[in-house]
Amino acid sequence: ALLKLDSLHLEMNVYRRGGHLLNRGFRHPVTSALQHRTYRENENFSFDWDKVPETLDKERKKFAQFSEIIGESRFSDTDLNIENIEYTATQNPGEWEHVQMLLDVVSPRLIPVPSPTEECSSGFFMPKVKPGSLPYFVRRNSNWLYPVYSKLRAEPSYPNTKFTVTNVKQIEGDIFRLKKDLDAFLFDRYKQEFIGQPNELMQKITYRGNLEKDCKDFLKSKGF
Amino acid sequence: LIHFYKRSKVMLAKARLAEVLRRRSSEFIKLGRSASTLPANDDQFDFLSSFDIKAHQARYGNPQEVWVESLETVQPNFTGIRQLHQDVFAVYPRIDLIHKNVVWQTTYSKVNYAHAKTVREMIHYFGGGAKPWPQKRMGRARHGSIRSPQWKDGGKAHGPRGPKSFYHMIPYHTRVFGLTHTLTVKFIQDDIHVVKDLEIPTDDPDFIHEIISSRGWGKSTLVVDKDDIFPRNITAATDQIKHVNLMPLYGLNVLSMLKHHTLILTESAVEELTKKILFALNRTDSYARTGLSHCGPKPVDLKIEKHRPVV
Numbered sequence: 465a466l467l468k469l470d471s472l473h474l475e476m477n478v479y480r481r482g483g484h485l486l487n488r489g490f491r492h493p494v495t496s497a498l499q500h501r502t503y504r505e506n507e508n509f510s511f512d513w514d515k516v517p518e519t520l521d522k523e524r525k526k527f528a529q530f531s532e533i534i535g536e537s538r539f540s541d542t543d544l545n546i547e548n549i550e551y552t553a554t555q556n557p558g559e560w561e562h563v564q565m566l567l568d569v570v571s572p573r574l575i576p577v578p579s580p581t582e583e584c585s586s587g588f589f590m591p592k593v594k595p596g597s598l599p600y601f602v603r604r605n606s607n608w609l610y611p612v613y614s615k616l617r618a619e620p621s622y623p624n625t626k627f628t629v630t631n632v633k634q635i636e637g638d639i640f641r642l643k644k645d646l647d648a649f650l651f652d653r654y655k656q657e658f659i660g661q662p663n664e665l666m667q668k669i670t671y672r673g674n675l676e677k678d679c680k681d682f683l684k685s686k687g688f
Numbered sequence: 689l690i691h692f693y694k695r696s697k698v699m700l701a702k703a704r705l706a707e708v709l710r711r712r713s714s715e716f717i718k719l720g721r722s723a724s725t726l727p728a729n730d731d732q733f734d735f736l737s738s739f740d741i742k743a744h745q746a747r748y749g750n751p752q753e754v755w756v757e758s759l760e761t762v763q764p765n766f767t768g769i770r771q772l773h774q775d776v777f778a779v780y781p782r783i784d785l786i787h788k789n790v791v792w793q794t795t796y797s798k799v800n801y802a803h804a805k806t807v808r809e810m811i812h813y814f815g816g817g818a819k820p821w822p823q824k825r826m827g828r829a830r831h832g833s834i835r836s837p838q839w840k841d842g843g844k845a846h847g848p849r850g851p852k853s854f855y856h857m858i859p860y861h862t863r864v865f866g867l868t869h870t871l872t873v874k875f876i877q878d879d880i881h882v883v884k885d886l887e888i889p890t891d892d893p894d895f896i897h898e899i900i901s902s903r904g905w906g907k908s909t910l911v912v913d914k915d916d917i918f919p920r921n922i923t924a925a926t927d928q929i930k931h932v933n934l935m936p937l938y939g940l941n942v943l944s945m946l947k948h949h950t951l952i953l954t955e956s957a958v959e960e961l962t963k964k965i966l967f968a969l970n971r972t973d974s975y976a977r978t979g980l981s982h983c984g985p986k987p988v989d990l991k992i993e994k995h996r997p998v999v
Binding site for chain 1: 780782966967969970971972973
């Protein structure tokens with residue numbers, strides 16, 4: 465047992481606080497269990513009528529299968545006991561090509577490019593306008609969505625209060641023209657002027673308030 | 689008993705120091721893997737060969753065009769034209785991103801070895817833990833040891849403590865954008881020349897000097913090819929010239945590009961570079977990859993893809 469005398473204890477704390485050993489900008493690694501949960505936190509909002517079988521017997525069979533696989537560990541905090549499942553592992557590089565083909569469909573390495581003519585029920589469409597036609601152009605995300613983001617920003621003079629801010633990013637061309645059009649669009653909608661800050665270097669406009677939906681509607685109407 | 693624990697305390701600190709340095713050195717070894725923004729060439733599942741670049745090509749704006757040269761003659765020799773991708777060579781240049789990359793490259797491997805011994809360390813190495821004279825009746829100032837800070841050859845109270853490393857990682861996308869923005873800046877300033885291949889007729893260094901002067905290349909050139917094995921003649925010719933450097937594509941970095949006046953890329957290097965950067969910009973596992981920069985290298989336990997490492 466280590467005796468911690470007062471002076472020694474103080475010095476150990478000095479070494480432990482140890483700026484001389486830790487780096488500038490050192491980050492402690494997060495445990496993987498917290499990052500990637502493989503089990504549900506609670507059973508709220510997890511019931512789906514479509515997944516319930518039609519008869520009692522079918523339900524019983526399904527539950528028997530479920531408890532075979534997972535068993536008692538569904539009530540514990542530790543990881544699932546998946547070793548009960550029987551499987552065979554092979555190391556055949558020739559076979560992996562088929563697995564790779566399936567993986568490329570299920571989880572592709574690159575974000576797939578949707579076809580421009582496809583019409584979706586969600587209202588999604590690929591950009592209809594080319595960069596030269598309008599005085600400005602707003603690029604899409606790498607995920608083919610609009611680059612409009614809302615976030616909280618702290619008030620400088622009152623650090624405990626926060627207000628929302630909307631960013632319209634990835635703007636190419638005449639930003640001031642786009643801001644003018646956006647201001648007119650928002651005034652038509654709300655009969656109110658909104659404070660916006662164009663930033664030419666960073667290619668973005670920042671509006672006070674949560675105007676995410678309105679900016680997206682504007683961009684949709686333009687066909688970006 | 690007290691002396692024993694003091695000694696073990698100092699030994700513990702020393703051992704801790706050594707352990708930290710050992711850990712940092714192993715991190716430096718792994719750093720190459722997590723720091724390189726471009727994925728490694730020895731990927732077991734060579735997906736880049738099947739990567740269809742046409743789907744991502746010329747999405748927005750017009751692709752840039754560049755002459756393709758040949759190094760077989762001293763006089764300028766243009767063999768064709770090549771299109772360059774806008775997302776790699778024609779972005780809206782931002783100097784602050786380039787600056788961040790340069791600062792990171794210069795400081796992440798820096799170690800400050802300044803270390804000033806404290807009173808206890810001085811006592812351990814040089815002695816003097818006893819009270820030099822009694823507290824009272826001497827007519828002298830009262831002291832506990834001859835190694836306190838006010839004494840000559842005493843310890844330093846709040847001095848620099850131990851080797852301090854400035855290792856840090858900037859985010860993954862900042863590094864990717866650093867590459868793209870420096871390439872655009874170089875391209876805008878006409879400092880990029882695309883070359884068919886690096887075959888030259890002689891291994892004479894004067895040939896290189898003549899090429900540089902006739903074609904108007906700058907004071908220093910960086911020659912980048914896809915593989916790390918270069919043809920014999922160019923390696924022999926540039927071996928003695930310190931301002932003409934050969935580099936494989938996986939070594940491409942912002943600092944080197946800024947240090948050299950001109951950048952010469954082979955056609956295969958340009959192709960591979962566009963593929964890798966487009967992958968870096970449009971990858972599906974960017975959350976996991978940015979986590980590597982933030983938390984350091986560690987295996988990612990993705991449920992579906994247990995055998996596919998995040999690079």
